[in-house]
Amino acid sequence: MTPDLILPHDGVLPHFASRPVWCGRGSTVIGAATIGAQAWIGDGGVIRADGQSVVLGDRFWLGHRSTVHIATFTHGTTVGDRVTVGRNAVVHACQVGSDVVIADDVVILDGAQVDDGVVIEAGATVFPRAHLPGGFVYAGSPAKPQRPITLAEVAERAERLREAAGDGAPAAPADEPEVEESVFVARTARLRGRIALGAGATILFSCELQAEIGPIVVGADTNIQDNSVLRSRGEGIVIGRDTTIGHNVRMGDCRIGARSLIGIGCAIAPGTVIADDAMLAAGATTDPGQLLEGGHLWGGRPARILAPLDADKRSMMSRIVEGYCEHGREYRRLQAELP
Structure with missing residues (x-):
């Protein structure tokens, strides 16, 4: 199974370590993206490496309508193994370690560093250049530590987030508006x-x-x-x-x-x-x-x-x-x- 849309950037196509486990409706991968084994990309999931690289580790899970992107002139995005991203989240021009849970509606911004063994609660914002040390649950805007967490708890939270994702909402039929050539x-x-x-x-x-x-x-x-x-x-x-x-x-x-x-x-x-x-x-x-x-x-x-x-x-x-x-x-x- 492959994404609905794969495009090169500057002549470079994405590289998949193995065929993804799942790619949902409207999923898109672009440019210099390297994606590890056993990836799961939800409906409307977008991975864009158009100007810097995106490197995603093994067993990366991207929830419905979530986005991974870069900062064109300054930062790529690097994500470790066993990272779970919920729905409507954005992982942008940052570094994320392994065994991390990024819940629904989270935004991680340019230059941020998230260490191994972290849970970021729903709706949180990780500010630019912030550093989130491992072993904690974070929440709020800006995201701040709430309590310690073990790797076993992180794995349990990841499993619960994936189970809660379910199927994406059925896509409404689209129109094809008349647009001029520059659009x-x-x-x-x-x-x-x-x-x-x-x-x-x-x-x-x-x-x-x-x-x-x-x-x-x-x-x-x-x-x-x-x-x-x-x-x-x-x-x-x-x-x-x-x-x-x-x-x-x-x-x-x-x-x-x-x-x-x-x-x-x-x-x-x-x-x-x-x-x-x-x-x-x-x-x-x-x-x-x-x-x-x-x-x-x-x-x-x-x-x-x-x-x-x-x-x-x-x-x-x-x-x-x-x-x-x-x-x-x-x-x-x-x-x-x-x-």
């Missing part, structure tokens, strides 16, 4: 309803855009990254141009301005308005109807102002947009070559 929509993305995609927009792997009630409008050169889910239930979703929606974002009816960035694993409540030139840190949430002013870095649950949006952050946001425009052009070419 990239991944073959494993699912779009339904009234959706307008601006020139150069990029909709990445295993995303879901559901606009059967209210419309979804995505601005020019905006990217929506792997496993993000946008559901309009009324007034619709409007996203400005040159904006980044990170991996595994959940979003209801809202307005997001131009040149903004919504970080990995954020949850945007219905009625939220995010102004132009705003950045929402990974793992943050908004309250219904909340207004996020431009020119600031926001974070927390619910989001609050953390700092002014300085020149370095603005430059980083611009580089991400440019990089994803390039990714979109390349993936569009590669996808067109597939049978």
Whole structure:
């Protein structure tokens, strides 16, 4: 069994030590990824090594709609043996040891190091460059140690998490929206309803855009990254141009301005308005109807102002947009070559 979609990056295809035990619907593996024996990849699971390498050890389990990715210019991702990742989690540009359990909705961020024999509880965020020593259960945002844990307990938690995963929800039939040639929509993305995609927009792997009630409008050169889910239930979703929606974002009816960035694993409540030139840190949430002013870095649950949006952050946001425009052009070419 192989993933639904395998693509090279810079001419390099993924390498599997052996045929995976299971690959779910819409699963995707890209680029310089090395995956150990007895891997299990759930529905919508995405492993992307497009710029740095991803190395995953033996008996790696990736839950439904979870994402493993890299930081293009700085960090790859390395994961040890017997690591279990739950549903809707993100393992991003970090190092994870062996015998680790990463529960549902966890986000691990760039440069973090997770040692052997760790459990990270559901919904936790491991901040950039954090170090989680082995032998503990961690929870919270940022993730902090809660109590010691033995390897036997880690193995039991892994087994329970895998048993709880069950089958993924049946995928709704997708529409094929008419898009201009500069737009990239991944073959494993699912779009339904009234959706307008601006020139150069990029909709990445295993995303879901559901606009059967209210419309979804995505601005020019905006990217929506792997496993993000946008559901309009009324007034619709409007996203400005040159904006980044990170991996595994959940979003209801809202307005997001131009040149903004919504970080990995954020949850945007219905009625939220995010102004132009705003950045929402990974793992943050908004309250219904909340207004996020431009020119600031926001974070927390619910989001609050953390700092002014300085020149370095603005430059980083611009580089991400440019990089994803390039990714979109390349993936569009590669996808067109597939049978």
